[in-house]
Amino acid sequence: MNQDNKNSTLSADEIALYDRQIRLWGMAAQARMRHAKVLLINLGSIGTEITKNIVLSGIGSLTILDDHEVEENNLGTQFFLDSESVGKLRLDVTQARIKDLNPRVKLEFDTANFKNKDEKYFKQFDLVIGTELTTNEIFYINSITRNFNIPLYVCGSNGLFAYIFVDLIKFESVDEKLKGTRPTEVGKSSNNKEIVDVVMYTDEDDDKKIYEKIKTVHNYKMFRDVLATATLKGKLNRRQLKRISSAVPLTFAALNIAKDTCEISLSQLQETLEKATDQLGVPIENVNKDYIQQFSNQLGVEFAPVAAVIGGAVSQDLINILGKRTSPINNFIIFDGTTLDMPIFEF
Amino acid sequence: MGRHANVIKIVGEENFQKIRTSKILLIGAGGIGSELLKDLILISFGEIHLVDLDTIDLSNLNRQFLFRHNDIKKAKSDTAIKAVSHFSDSKLVSFFGNIMNTEQFPIHWFSNYDIIFNALDNLPARRYVNKISQFLGMPLMESGTSGFDGYIQPIIPSLTECFDCTKKETPKTFPVCTIRSTPNQPIHCIVWAKNFLFNQLFTNQQTENSDNEKSDGSEKDWGTTDEKEIERIKQETSELVDLQNIVIENNPNKIINILEKLFINDIEKLLLIENLWTNTNLNNKKPTPISRKIINQMTTKKDEQDPPIFKQLDKTWSIDEQILKFIKITQTLMNRLQTEKSIEFDKDDNDTLEFVVTAANIRSYIFGIQMKSIFDSKQLAGNIIPAIATTNAIIAGLSSLSSLRVLNLLKYAELKDGKFTDLNMAFTSKASNFSQDRYLTNPKLATPSCKCSVCSMVVRGILKVSTEKLKTLKLIDLITLLSKTYGYTLSISVIDTKDQRLLADFDFDDLYEKSLHDLQISDGSILFISDEEDENDMVRKSMELYIDVDKDSTATNLIELPKIDVPLITVVTEASKEDITKPEITKLTTSGDEAIVILDDTEEPHHVDNKRPISESDDKNDSVHKKVKKVADDDDDVIELD
Numbered sequence: 001m002n003q004d005n006k007n008s009t010l011s012a013d014e015i016a017l018y019d020r021q022i023r024l025w026g027m028a029a030q031a032r033m034r035h036a037k038v039l040l041i042n043l044g045s046i047g048t049e050i051t052k053n054i055v056l057s058g059i060g061s062l063t064i065l066d067d068h069e070v071e072e073n074n075l076g077t078q079f080f081l082d083s084e085s086v087g088k089l090r091l092d093v094t095q096a097r098i099k100d101l102n103p104r105v106k107l108e109f110d111t112a113n114f115k116n117k118d119e120k121y122f123k124q125f126d127l128v129i130g131t132e133l134t135t136n137e138i139f140y141i142n143s144i145t146r147n148f149n150i151p152l153y154v155c156g157s158n159g160l161f162a163y164i165f166v167d168l169i170k171f172e173s174v175d176e177k178l179k180g181t182r183p184t185e186v187g188k189s190s191n192n193k194e195i196v197d198v199v200m201y202t203d204e205d206d207d208k209k210i211y212e213k214i215k216t217v218h219n220y221k222m223f224r225d226v227l228a229t230a231t232l233k234g235k236l237n238r239r240q241l242k243r244i245s246s247a248v249p250l251t252f253a254a255l256n257i258a259k260d261t262c263e264i265s266l267s268q269l270q271e272t273l274e275k276a277t278d279q280l281g282v283p284i285e286n287v288n289k290d291y292i293q294q295f296s297n298q299l300g301v302e303f304a305p306v307a308a309v310i311g312g313a314v315s316q317d318l319i320n321i322l323g324k325r326t327s328p329i330n331n332f333i334i335f336d337g338t339t340l341d342m343p344i345f346e347f
Numbered sequence: 348m349g350r351h352a353n354v355i356k357i358v359g360e361e362n363f364q365k366i367r368t369s370k371i372l373l374i375g376a377g378g379i380g381s382e383l384l385k386d387l388i389l390i391s392f393g394e395i396h397l398v399d400l401d402t403i404d405l406s407n408l409n410r411q412f413l414f415r416h417n418d419i420k421k422a423k424s425d426t427a428i429k430a431v432s433h434f435s436d437s438k439l440v441s442f443f444g445n446i447m448n449t450e451q452f453p454i455h456w457f458s459n460y461d462i463i464f465n466a467l468d469n470l471p472a473r474r475y476v477n478k479i480s481q482f483l484g485m486p487l488m489e490s491g492t493s494g495f496d497g498y499i500q501p502i503i504p505s506l507t508e509c510f511d512c513t514k515k516e517t518p519k520t521f522p523v524c525t526i527r528s529t530p531n532q533p534i535h536c537i538v539w540a541k542n543f544l545f546n547q548l549f550t551n552q553q554t555e556n557s558d559n560e561k562s563d564g565s566e567k568d569w570g571t572t573d574e575k576e577i578e579r580i581k582q583e584t585s586e587l588v589d590l591q592n593i594v595i596e597n598n599p600n601k602i603i604n605i606l607e608k609l610f611i612n613d614i615e616k617l618l619l620i621e622n623l624w625t626n627t628n629l630n631n632k633k634p635t636p637i638s639r640k641i642i643n644q645m646t647t648k649k650d651e652q653d654p655p656i657f658k659q660l661d662k663t664w665s666i667d668e669q670i671l672k673f674i675k676i677t678q679t680l681m682n683r684l685q686t687e688k689s690i691e692f693d694k695d696d697n698d699t700l701e702f703v704v705t706a707a708n709i710r711s712y713i714f715g716i717q718m719k720s721i722f723d724s725k726q727l728a729g730n731i732i733p734a735i736a737t738t739n740a741i742i743a744g745l746s747s748l749s750s751l752r753v754l755n756l757l758k759y760a761e762l763k764d765g766k767f768t769d770l771n772m773a774f775t776s777k778a779s780n781f782s783q784d785r786y787l788t789n790p791k792l793a794t795p796s797c798k799c800s801v802c803s804m805v806v807r808g809i810l811k812v813s814t815e816k817l818k819t820l821k822l823i824d825l826i827t828l829l830s831k832t833y834g835y836t837l838s839i840s841v842i843d844t845k846d847q848r849l850l851a852d853f854d855f856d857d858l859y860e861k862s863l864h865d866l867q868i869s870d871g872s873i874l875f876i877s878d879e880e881d882e883n884d885m886v887r888k889s890m891e892l893y894i895d896v897d898k899d900s901t902a903t904n905l906i907e908l909p910k911i912d913v914p915l916i917t918v919v920t921e922a923s924k925e926d927i928t929k930p931e932i933t934k935l936t937t938s939g940d941e942a943i944v945i946l947d948d949t950e951e952p953h954h955v956d957n958k959r960p961i962s963e964s965d966d967k968n969d970s971v972h973k974k975v976k977k978v979a980d981d982d983d984d985v986i987e988l989d
Binding site: 012015016017018019020021022023024027049052053056057058072073075076077078079080081082083100101102159160175177190204206290291293294297298301302303304305306307308309311312313315316319326327329333335337338339340341342343344345346 | 349350351352353354356357382385386388389390391405406408409410412415431433434436494495532658660661717722726731732733734735736737738739740741743744745747748749752757758759760771773777778780783784785786787789
């Protein structure tokens with residue numbers, strides 16, 4: 001992060017503007033956010049939502065990389081566009097509206113393709129968000145973020161279904177919560193998490209309330225490894241497996257084929273689905289037939305309400321890690337827009 | 348690929364046509380409302396009508412993305428509609444007004460829509476719209492957020508739980524004696540400074556002697572039975588009148604008297620009430636009066652320039668600084684009072700805020716309670732609920748997604764046999780610290796609670812009547828009509844729910860010959876009808892009748908009773924009878940920001956226990972319990988005295 005004036009306090013104007021959120025995450029977190037430099041790759045429907053959320057919240061600087069031209073169907077999913085935008089570069093037509101959201105945020109718009117950027121280019125960022133990426137593109141950006149030790153969020157949607165992948169490499173979080181009947185114990189708490197310290201303290205206004213301050217170390221995996229090894233075997237019992245949304249194996253199946261493109265045929269999807277269910281340990285007969293048809297029809301389709309949910313979740317999580325409060329997502333979310341099911345998997 | 352190509356792929360061509368002809372009512376253009384408006388437009392609903400009573404404030408801009416700095420003070424609904432025009436392909440209409448205003452929004456106006464979206468910030472309006480949805484049988488998408496927490500609940504009248512089927516957190520109150528004599532938390536001192544001191548000094552008291560004795564001579568509730576303490580409170584109140592006079596006189600040299608009385612004399616008197624401090628069960632902490640020396644010192648500094656710390660609103664000032672600020676701000680308010688005559692406390696009026704905060708902090712200091720910064724105190728004094736863009740975006744996204752299933756418009760997720768209990772509600776789970784392995788919890792919708800006084804214990808209907816008929820229809824005519832049509836006895840009781848006015852019952856027939864108009868029944872009135880049980884312990888179900896006055900009707904004699912069946916039911920238990928004979932009608936409070944209504948702590952874990960696909964240990968559910976409680980405690984503080 002930018003080292004100069006890192007500890008400077010917020011101005012009275014900023015406190016007034018950000019009042020309702022400072023009451024939630026505090027002045028220190030707000031000040032830390034102001035010094036963060038974030039890169040967003042692609043400004044599609046989810047990218048639009050993320051941009052809106054983090055610019056409003058007062059992130060320090062946001063760079064958007066996008067080389068796409070506006071297609072007519074984008075008008076139905078991306079609210080920075082208007083009917084005049086079709087055929088023009090997305091960034092050219094959305095800039096003014098994004099700047100207008102919050103003049104305090106430093107914005108950069110770059111119409112280059114991220115794959116044409118020199119690797120060193122990425123070094124300047126505190127955090128990278130990739131949207132609308134093919135599997136090969138995710139592999140590529142993930143190797144760069146690992147090289148430079150930069151936290152990465154990747155998300156995408158297929159109609160009513162969507163996923164979020166998070167790679168923070170290694171992250172230490174502090175959560176505060178009311179003490180339960182059993183105190184939290186130090187040690188490995190789940191697949192990717194280890195609790196390293198628990199401190200108890202009493203509420204300053206109410207001495208009957210005892211809280212725990214829990215320090216957790218989160219380990220993350222690269223996208224490539226997650227795709228190759230993700231499984232639910234041994235983690236869920238049969239009943240729980242039965243309740244897993246069919247969107248879970250279908251999302252993995254799609255990510256496994258979509259190496260360079262979003263164009264996938266139904267038969268291709270069905271083939272890889274078998275492999276995906278096998279690896280995940282989800283019995284193939286649990287996969288809903290209607291879902292396969294639906295998923296195949298909706299591959300790569302953007303939908304505004306789904307983008308709002310996914311963009312909201314990603315923005316919230318990155319604000320949390322920049323503000324250094326509460327545990328981040330670790331490490332995979334799959335959203336089913338028909339049932340509103342949104343489990344977090346530790347793959 | 349046209350602009351609607353994506354939506355069509357998801358809902359199918361046929362359903363898309365239905366979407367284009369649907370008419371949506373969106374109530375609220377704040378945090379959730381702005382987001383919902385965007386989502387509903389992008390789904391491409393044909394018509395969206397937006398209602399809001401509020402204007403734009405600076406503190407909205409961190410999340411209400413349709414508003415800019417130069418929109419401050421403009422009406423939200425209209426500004427929002429203008430701000431979305433560049434991406435909208437829907438017909439948009441804005442209304443500036445309170446949704447509970449029956450003149451502007453009569454019930455037949457609501458009936459024009461296909462579905463209602465609540466994006467409200469207060470309980471009374473939520474309850475009101477819920478009732479309207481029940482009267483009309485119209486689906487309602489209910490939602491709310493508070494900080495990281497949020498929920499959505501689709502409500503399909505008579506088929507799924509209504510908003511009032513689960514108990515809601517009600518405003519918090521404090522015992523009077525805690526506020527007046529034995530505070531032990533910062534909030535107690537703020538309530539004292541705001542509701543008691545500030546009002547006494549600066550707000551015109553219409554009921555000046557209400558604090559001494561009620562006009563009917565009955566005993567006032569002093570919050571204690573301790574004679575000595577009552578005596579002290581009485582004297583204290585009369586002395587307050589002296590303080591009022593100082594303020595009215597606008598004599599800056601007497602501000603020192605206010606300080607001495609509030610922070611020395613009154614405290615010394617309190618100390619004389621020994622059982623307050625010696626009774627170990629009470630465990631009250633003894634207060635220490637402020638020293639005269641500090642008060643004198645600070646008084647001499649009152650005309651000097653402000654120390655720089657007065658600009659630091661997030662820092663807790665020292666006791667000396669609190670006293671100095673108190674003196675200065677009292678002077679400011681006294682000056683203002685000369686022209687304004689009466690000043691109301693307003694969290695955004697800095698003078699009133701600083702007075703309340705410094706007075707509260709001085710009192711806190713006296714009682715050994717931690718003092719708070721202006722920033723922190725503002726939240727307590729102003730009932731501010733934290734609000735962020737991300738939670739609102741997520742909740743609005745879920746609400747609009749879910750509405751597609753309520754309207755049965757999802758091609759691949761069709762509702763089977765109208766089974767709405769297959770649909771899901773949702774609330775934030777990870778962000779609310781309930782769970783580490785679910786971002787949302789999404790229990791299926793429950794059937795209506797059989798004990799709910801809003802949706803299950805009564806039948807509802809709309810009585811259509813012309814203006815002329817309202818003037819000629821006598822109460823007894825109505826009673827006869829109800830008895831003939833629905834099988835009620837003639838000894839039914841009729842209550843006007845607006846003010847709980849009893850109009851008739853088995854031994855009260857004085858008003859029988861009055862017309863409904865004479866009884867001040869008008870458009871939007873809701874009558875509550877209930878009957879006596881018969882010899883077989885059966886009773887005709889109670890009814891709520893919404894009076895819909897058709898002003899344009901040419902038929903002067905128009906009267907149209909709802910076509911509903913009112914069944915006989917076995918007599919209900921005493922406890923639940925309580926509930927239904929006192930239907931709750933609430934008045935609007937234009938309170939601040941988006942409020943959440945967290946289901947009360949016995950309800951929520953019930954969902955979590957039974958419906959959560961990946962079960963957790965009891966231990967975790969226990970902390971869910973406590974967390975729900977904590978959230979409710981933190982965010983729903985409405986400070987009410989007496």
